[in-house]
Amino acid sequence: MNPRDRIRLLGAGLIGLGGTRMAQAQTQGPVAAQQISSEPWKVAMQISDSLEQAYEGLINIQNVLELDPKMRFIVVGYGKAIHFLLNGAKTPQGALFSGMIGDLANQGVQFKACNNTLTFLKIPQSELVLEATVVPAGVYELVKLQSEGWYYIKP
Known part of the structure; x- marks a missing residue:
């Protein structure tokens, strides 16, 4: 068998495998989510860019x-993004962030707010x-949480 025929045969075999897997996936239906771990995972989320990022992050949670x-x-x-933690702040869709925050807190x-940012922006x-509780510095808080075994994400 020449090299071209070998490549064609190999390609046909790989295509056949892919088609079988695709057919199996199509007949199995949706996969139900399973609990990730018996111990709860701890996740620290950084929100520092914008109200859009804050909204996306809260939806992710x-x-x-x-x-x-x-x-x-x-x-x-x-x-x-500190403004999402302020009374009266609205999501990009016009809803109050406080409602989402309250639901998630329940x-x-x-929720932690950076005192350095509040001071710099003169926000009481x-x-x-x-x-929301105040921490001395947001970046410091994230590093501290990671050192304590919290996973870090930023939407």
């Missing part, structure tokens, strides 16, 4: 908690939503 309600989250807000999600702590 809602989705994950539907799959694994035991998962624990700490959201650390600082920089340009599921165990913690009294403007924060009730669920």
